[in-house]
Amino acid sequence: MKKFNSLPAVTTFLSATFLSTALVSAADLNIIIEEVPDYEIIKKLTEEYEAANPDVTVTFDAMPFDAMRDKILTSSLAPSATYDVIIIDNPWMEEFAKAGYLAPLDDYIASSDGYDFDDFVGAVSSIGVVDGKTYGVPYYNYALGLIVRQDIFDKEGLEIPTTIEDYMETVKSLTTDDMFGAAMQPQKGYKIMEEWKNWLYANGGDVFDTDGNIIINNEAAVKALNQYIETYKSAAPANSLNWGFDEALRAVSSGTAATMLSYNWMLPALNAEGGMSGDLAGNFTLHEVPGGKAVLGTWSWGVPANAEDKDAAWDFVSWISSPEVAKRRAIMGGAPVRTSVLNDETVWKDGYGEAYYKALSGILEDAAPLTSGTNAEELIEIIGTELSAAVSEQKSPQEALDDAAAAVKRANR
Amino acid sequence: MQLKHRFVLPLALVLSAVMLYPVAFSAWISLHDYRLTRLNDVRWVGLDNYTFIATDPGFLNAMGNTITFVIGAVTLELILGLGLAILLQRLVRFQNFIRSTLLAPMFITPIAVGLMFRFLLNSELGVISHYLGEIGISIDWFGPQLALFSIILIDVWQWTPFMVLMFLAGLESLPKAPFEAARIDGASAWLTFRSVTLPMLRPVITVAIIIRALDAFKVFEYVFAITRGGPGDATETIMYYIYQAGFRFFRMGEAAAAAFLLIVVILVLVIALVKATKSNTEAPNDV
Numbered sequence: 110m111k112k113f114n115s116l117p118a119v120t121t122f123l124s125a126t127f128l129s130t131a132l133v134s135a136a137d138l139n140i141i142i143e144e145v146p147d148y149e150i151i152k153k154l155t156e157e158y159e160a161a162n163p164d165v166t167v168t169f170d171a172m173p174f175d176a177m178r179d180k181i182l183t184s185s186l187a188p189s190a191t192y193d194v195i196i197i198d199n200p201w202m203e204e205f206a207k208a209g210y211l212a213p214l215d216d217y218i219a220s221s222d223g224y225d226f227d228d229f230v231g232a233v234s235s236i237g238v239v240d241g242k243t244y245g246v247p248y249y250n251y252a253l254g255l256i257v258r259q260d261i262f263d264k265e266g267l268e269i270p271t272t273i274e275d276y277m278e279t280v281k282s283l284t285t286d287d288m289f290g291a292a293m294q295p296q297k298g299y300k301i302m303e304e305w306k307n308w309l310y311a312n313g314g315d316v317f318d319t320d321g322n323i324i325i326n327n328e329a330a331v332k333a334l335n336q337y338i339e340t341y342k343s344a345a346p347a348n349s350l351n352w353g354f355d356e357a358l359r360a361v362s363s364g365t366a367a368t369m370l371s372y373n374w375m376l377p378a379l380n381a382e383g384g385m386s387g388d389l390a391g392n393f394t395l396h397e398v399p400g401g402k403a404v405l406g407t408w409s410w411g412v413p414a415n416a417e418d419k420d421a422a423w424d425f426v427s428w429i430s431s432p433e434v435a436k437r438r439a440i441m442g443g444a445p446v447r448t449s450v451l452n453d454e455t456v457w458k459d460g461y462g463e464a465y466y467k468a469l470s471g472i473l474e475d476a477a478p479l480t481s482g483t484n485a486e487e488l489i490e491i492i493g494t495e496l497s498a499a500v501s502e503q504k505s506p507q508e509a510l511d512d513a514a515a516a517v518k519r520a521n522r
Numbered sequence: 523m524q525l526k527h528r529f530v531l532p533l534a535l536v537l538s539a540v541m542l543y544p545v546a547f548s549a550w551i552s553l554h555d556y557r558l559t560r561l562n563d564v565r566w567v568g569l570d571n572y573t574f575i576a577t578d579p580g581f582l583n584a585m586g587n588t589i590t591f592v593i594g595a596v597t598l599e600l601i602l603g604l605g606l607a608i609l610l611q612r613l614v615r616f617q618n619f620i621r622s623t624l625l626a627p628m629f630i631t632p633i634a635v636g637l638m639f640r641f642l643l644n645s646e647l648g649v650i651s652h653y654l655g656e657i658g659i660s661i662d663w664f665g666p667q668l669a670l671f672s673i674i675l676i677d678v679w680q681w682t683p684f685m686v687l688m689f690l691a692g693l694e695s696l697p698k699a700p701f702e703a704a705r706i707d708g709a710s711a712w713l714t715f716r717s718v719t720l721p722m723l724r725p726v727i728t729v730a731i732i733i734r735a736l737d738a739f740k741v742f743e744y745v746f747a748i749t750r751g752g753p754g755d756a757t758e759t760i761m762y763y764i765y766q767a768g769f770r771f772f773r774m775g776e777a778a779a780a781a782f783l784l785i786v787v788i789l790v791l792v793i794a795l796v797k798a799t800k801s802n803t804e805a806p807n808d809v
Contacts, residue, residue, distance in 0.1 A: 297752025
């Protein structure tokens with residue numbers, strides 16, 4: 110689908126190497142990273158970094174998401190870090206920063222010529238800022254978008270829904286004996302929270318209000334949960350209460366479902382020729398989440414406070430997230446986080462097309478994380494458990510959200 | 523120090539290092555607000571963690587689910603294991619082949635078993651659901667009503683062979699004379715089983731139940747791989763609860779308190795089981 114253009118690559122490689130403060134002294138950098146498509150791109154790009162810095166060896170410790178949090182913790186608690194560079198999921202940022210695990214990067218950013226921190230999409234870069242200090246710079250975004258089978262929408266003469274009510278109606282109308290309107294992921298915990306929060310945003314709700322009061326059980330939240338349950342019952346595959354990301358993706362890629370709310374970077378994978386979608390490749394399009402405001406997820410690069418060679422760690426981080434390398438990463442299929450990359454015509458042409466990047470720009474323009482705080486991970490699990498109880502009819506929506514509010518209070522004691 | 527004590531010293535030191543110290547440290551942690559992300563602010567809280575855990579609806583639900591799981595899984599494994607062992611003992615041909623085939627599930631790591639059944643039983647993508655659908659049967663294996671039962675069935679699939687192995691060894695070691703006497707007296711197969719086989723096999727059954735029950739209390743992998751404790755908290759087990767508290771939320775004080783409460787529950791159940799078995803064994807002699 111995309112070709113790697115060698116001439117611009119060489120040019121940008123040379124300029125990116127120049128931008129790097131200087132050739133760093135000998136260093137062995139261990140980097141913990143999640144096994145996602147972006148990792149393969151990072152790995153490939155890193156070969157260039159190593160070629161330009163022959164005394165630096167970069168070793169990636171790639172692993173599934175579930176293994177990462179405790180590995181980062183144990184590395185951070187050790188007298189000397191196992192990892193010189195880490196990636197941080199957005200619910201962990203405040204927790205790790207306040208625990209003293211992360212080195213502030215403000216001075217490094219200020220002294221890196223041409224780094225242009227302000228070029229990062231504001232909603233994404235603000236996640237790395239805790240109490241006025243920057244502890245993480247964006248790696249990739251996993252904001253949620255609406256992925257649809259455009260061929261089906263075209264055939265049925267359907268418009269892309271822009272409100273949650275339109276979406277509910279559309280997916281219900283698409284549901285037949287052979288096809289489901291929506292592949293949902295109501296699995297307990299993170300997955301259902303990540304999906305339902307889009308319904309919550311569409312209804313103007315949130316977990317906390319601006320004063321920090323819990324509003325997860327207010328009228329907007331109950332309405333959002335009722336709508337979510339109605340959509341599940343009318344348009345999602347039967348018996349899919351336990352579905353997470355994998356199952357929903359398989360349902361869409363195999364042609365069983367017409368839409369899904371999922372990570373925007375799944376679109377290229379779904380449309381890849383010879384990929385998971387088989388003959389359906391090329392039929393998928395990305396759009397803003399109905400209701401406008403989307404759930405934002407971001408992984409950020411960070412340097413552990415106990416890393417031995419923070420200068421070398423930052424040199425790599427600033428290189429891999431520099432405007433030039435970020436552009437090439439996007440062309441190679443990475444999820445962009447810089448405004449200049451999202452608006453770059455070369456990226457549109459050599460990457461996944463103008464429509465994809467414009468849709469992504471729209472998504473990132475109005476997107477917010479699931480929640481924040483030093484125990485965000487726990488709050489997401491608590492609320493996600495109660496949401497699951499409501500969808501599986503173990504509790505009424507009001508009862509489940511009241512219990513969620515009580516459990517959040519208990520966790521914040 | 524006497525020579526005999528010197529011989530024991532290395533073992534005592536090793537045991538202290540690998541068992542006593544961690545247990546003592548866990549006990550200390552359980553009495554503190556000990557969070558891995560707040561190690562500079564570890565505070566003595568006395569029994570607060572225990573009070574919190576003992577009144578936490580999540581913990582009580584997880585404990586209830588775990589006990590249901592243990593009773594359900596071990597009972598089914600006991601019945602099936604005993605039945606299969608008796609059948610296998612009587613089998614003349616292919617006994618070794620069938621025996622080794624039956625044992626295969628035990629050699630698969632539980633996390634792989636969990637992942638395997640997650641897809642086998644998936645309503646849209648699973649082979650089992652597909653063929654059941656062909657004959658008009660639609661089962662929501664991981665819905666709120668059946669999820670825990672499905673997890674029990676998966677455990678039964680994997681660990682019944684262990685029971686078979688234990689009972690087969692027990693059956694083969696029983697003396698032949700009582701069985702011959704029962705046959706000469708004209709006892710039916712059922713009477714022989716109830717009055718001869720079962721009483722003589724009771725010690726093996728007790729050990730098998732205790733080993734399986736202790737192992738079943740640790741159920742984690744199936745839950746982690748398939749349901750993550752859901753839907754709602756329908757399959758949240760005590761080990762998953764402790765994992766969440768300790769390794770996802772880093773509340774080590776609460777996780778340690780939950781672990782100690784679990785130890786108390788297990789101890790009470792094991793003592794009750796051993797006592798019940800002993801009293802049953804002693805009863806015939808008292809007559």
